[in-house]
Amino acid sequence: TQLLEQSPQFLSIQEGENLTVYCNSSSVFSSLQWYRQEPGEGPVLLVTVVTGGEVKKLKRLTFQFGDARKDSSLHITAAQPGDTGLYLCAGVPSGSRLTFGEGTQLTVNP
Amino acid sequence: ETGVTQTPRHLVMGMTNKKSLKCEQHLGHNAMYWYKQSAKKPLELMFVYNFKEQTENNSVPSRFSPECPNSSHLFLHLHTLQPEDSALYLCASSQERFSGANVLTFGAGSRLTVL
Numbered sequence: 001t002q003l004l005e006q007s008p009q010f011l012s013i014q015e016g017e018n019l020t021v022y023c024n025s026s027s028v029f030s031s032l033q034w035y036r037q038e039p040g041e042g043p044v045l046l047v048t049v050v051t052g053g054e055v056k057k058l059k060r061l062t063f064q065f066g067d068a069r070k071d072s073s074l075h076i077t078a079a080q081p082g083d084t085g086l087y088l089c090a091g092v093p094s095g096s097r098l099t100f101g102e103g104t105q106l107t108v109n110p
Numbered sequence: 111e112t113g114v115t116q117t118p119r120h121l122v123m124g125m126t127n128k129k130s131l132k133c134e135q136h137l138g139h140n141a142m143y144w145y146k147q148s149a150k151k152p153l154e155l156m157f158v159y160n161f162k163e164q165t166e167n168n169s170v171p172s173r174f175s176p177e178c179p180n181s182s183h184l185f186l187h188l189h190t191l192q193p194e195d196s197a198l199y200l201c202a203s204s205q206e207r208f209s210g211a212n213v214l215t216f217g218a219g220s221r222l223t224v225l
Binding site: 004009033040041042043044045048088090097098099100101102103 | 114150151152153155158166200202212213214215216217218219
């Protein structure tokens with residue numbers, strides 16, 4: 001079993017639609033990070049959330065950290081083709097190193 | 111050059127070959143990492159170097175041999191690999207901190223195919 005479960009694994013939507021992807025765990029994390037990886041590139045950090053219940057916005061992207069610091073979500077409003085990529089969540093379990101989920105592959109069709 | 115640079119971007123090798131992957135960071139970070147990325151699997155941490163000293167080896171087979179001559183350069187020497195070692199190998203760097211999660215800056219990766 002994975003420490004961080006991401007869902008859905010794959011998501012294909014039309015431009016202009018809204019979507020939410022999830023990152024869940026039974027473990028508590030001191031912080032969670034979200035990365036986006038575009039084809040042919042390495043992951044790039046989007047945001048770090050550190051406080052339970054925290055909400056951060058990055059233009060059309062809204063990130064939320066669960067109150068219990070076990071889960072996180074990423075909501076994209078009015079998706080655009082440029083949002084296409086692999087979205088990875090990563091967290092630090094207590095006393096351990098950064099651990100990644102499998103990722104959600106998002107495709108936004110024009 | 112800025113950020114984290116990896117070479118080569120693509121590598122095809124036979125199981126008896128010896129090759130090396132190179133990573134260079136221009137960010138002044140003190141930690142460097144090798145990750146393996148395979149389809150439908152989470153990023154797997156392979157090695158961590160902090161101030162050019164290896165601080166973590168996640169039970170990686172000896173056919174993968176890392177080398178960190180200084181804080182800016184990291185190599186992954188490959189020999190007698192298996193087809194299942196085919197993957198994207200990502201290098202990353204960070205400014206190691208004692209508390210909180212380190213933010214990683216990744217290179218674009220080296221796509222390895224073992225025939």
